Amino acid sequence: MKTQIAIVGAGPAGLLLSHLLHLGGVDSVVIESRSRQEIEATIRAGVLEQGTVDLLAQSGVGERMKREGFVHEGIILRFAGRSHRIALSELTGRSISVYAQHEVIKDLVSARLDAGGKLLFEVKDAALYDLDSASPKVRFHRDGGVEEIESDFVAGCDGFHGVSRPSIPSRHRHEFTRTYPFGWFGILVEAPPSTEELIYAHHERGFALVSTRSPQIQRLYLQCDPEDELKSWPDARIWEELHRRLATSDGWKLAEGRIFQRGIIAMRSFVVEPLRYGRLFLAGDAAHIVPPTGAKGLNLAVNDVRVLASAFLEYFQSGSEAGLKAYSASALKRVWRAEHFSWWMTSMLHRFHDDTPFQHRLQLAELDYVVSSKAKAITLAENYVG
Ligand SMILES: Cc1cc2nc3c(=O)[nH]c(=O)nc-3n(C[C@H](O)[C@H](O)[C@H](O)COP(=O)(O)OP(=O)(O)OC[C@H]3O[C@@H](n4cnc5c(N)ncnc54)[C@H](O)[C@@H]3O)c2cc1C
Numbered sequence: 001m002k003t004q005i006a007i008v009g010a011g012p013a014g015l016l017l018s019h020l021l022h023l024g025g026v027d028s029v030v031i032e033s034r035s036r037q038e039i040e041a042t043i044r045a046g047v048l049e050q051g052t053v054d055l056l057a058q059s060g061v062g063e064r065m066k067r068e069g070f071v072h073e074g075i076i077l078r079f080a081g082r083s084h085r086i087a088l089s090e091l092t093g094r095s096i097s098v099y100a101q102h103e104v105i106k107d108l109v110s111a112r113l114d115a116g117g118k119l120l121f122e123v124k125d126a127a128l129y130d131l132d133s134a135s136p137k138v139r140f141h142r143d144g145g146v147e148e149i150e151s152d153f154v155a156g157c158d159g160f161h162g163v164s165r166p167s168i169p170s171r172h173r174h175e176f177t178r179t180y181p182f183g184w185f186g187i188l189v190e191a192p193p194s195t196e197e198l199i200y201a202h203h204e205r206g207f208a209l210v211s212t213r214s215p216q217i218q219r220l221y222l223q224c225d226p227e228d229e230l231k232s233w234p235d236a237r238i239w240e241e242l243h244r245r246l247a248t249s250d251g252w253k254l255a256e257g258r259i260f261q262r263g264i265i266a267m268r269s270f271v272v273e274p275l276r277y278g279r280l281f282l283a284g285d286a287a288h289i290v291p292p293t294g295a296k297g298l299n300l301a302v303n304d305v306r307v308l309a310s311a312f313l314e315y316f317q318s319g320s321e322a323g324l325k326a327y328s329a330s331a332l333k334r335v336w337r338a339e340h341f342s343w344w345m346t347s348m349l350h351r352f353h354d355d356t357p358f359q360h361r362l363q364l365a366e367l368d369y370v371v372s373s374k375a376k377a378i379t380l381a382e383n384y385v386g
Pocket residue numbers: 008009010011012013014031032033034039043044045046047048101123126157158159160161162163186265283284285286292294295296297298299300301
């Protein structure tokens with residue numbers, strides 16, 4: 001097969017890149033190791049920044065999101081048993097939308113297939129070759145045979161565990177990592193919303209987050225040991241912990257319901273630099289990871305792709321490589337801002353295993369400052385909405 005851009009990975013980054021390139025008249029082929037059913041059913045992110053929402057809408061894939069997503073104009077910080085609202089829209093003029101990542105995936109897959117786009121699912125053993133030549137190649141197994149894509153460029157959009165980043169020789173990769181000594185125990189629950197806006201709770205027993213997916217389904221998280229096993233969290237323990245960590249003095253009640261999905265998420269910060277090697281460009285989780293506390297991962301993937309798509313379009317329309325040369329530095333600027341914000345939120349809201357009462361008091365002082373100083377609240381708000 002020949003194409004202009006070979007895209008590895010049909011996550012939000014790969015699919016949106018393929019869609020934006022198509023709108024600009026550039027051809028691509030996307031390969032994905034999982035099935036369409038699997039990628040459309042994987043529950044992950046849910047908070048979309050205003051810029052993400054605008055890009056999806058402007059590029060013609062935002063119709064269902066506008067209809068079924070929920071615009072949130074604030075978030076709640078809860079600590080010392082009291083709730084404090086950060087008025088995102090009032091402070092920044094922008095808002096966030098809650099619309100699940102797998103719904104974004106469904107919208108993008110159907111837009112690509114309706115436009116005759118080439119998405120190859122269930123490919124195995126993808127390998128990248130000749131990345132430092134003018135015609136890089138991606139070889140893989142599909143339906144029992146070996147296939148190869150020859151392209152002008154390769155976009156590595158295959159997430160943190162993908163094959164693209166390790167295809168860059170290690171001497172050309174500079175990696176920055178921080179692993180947090182805790183994880184998030186996440187559940188999906190059949191229940192009505194307990195709150196109109198997301199609640200981020202600091203508690204001496206650990207962090208908790210109340211989020212939503214729809215009027216019938218809620219997403220709740222608890223800080224946990226990353227080595228915990230699911231079986232050590234029976235339903236009764238989950239609800240007891242949530243009630244304790246979210247308790248307030250204002251009569252607020254957590255709505256319980258049937259837990260129908262549960263999982264443990266590791267918390268990590270990671271960045272590789274640069275985002276380019278020869279004719280391979282990395283985007284999204286393939287290049288960087290943030291802990292989910294700042295709700296930035298999906299939004300960063302979208303921003304990378306916004307910058308990368310316009311650089312590819314510039315190259316194919318005018319022959320200029322200026323955008324491609326600038327891509328890594330330009331995308332990394334936003335990546336590091338989000339890395340800092342996600343680290344700051346994580347550090348302020350979680351219990352660390354070596355915490356002393358002194359550190360606990362520092363966290364409370366920081367939270368108190370955020371909710372009592374307009375300048376500090378704006379800092380949080382403008383980072384949160386993007
Ligand atoms: C529980 C959870 C909650 C989150 N909440 C938020 C949130 O609220 N807001 C937010 O912005 N972000 C959030 N994130 C992060 C967000 O989900 C990711 O940042 C986002 O999925 C990144 O998109 P991507 O396309 O770069 O990578 P991915 O979504 O990981 O997609 C990569 C794709 O590549 C495929 N692939 C991998 N290897 C290969 C290979 N060798 N060959 C072919 N295909 C391959 C994978 O199957 C996958 O489909 C959350 C993440 C988790 C886990």
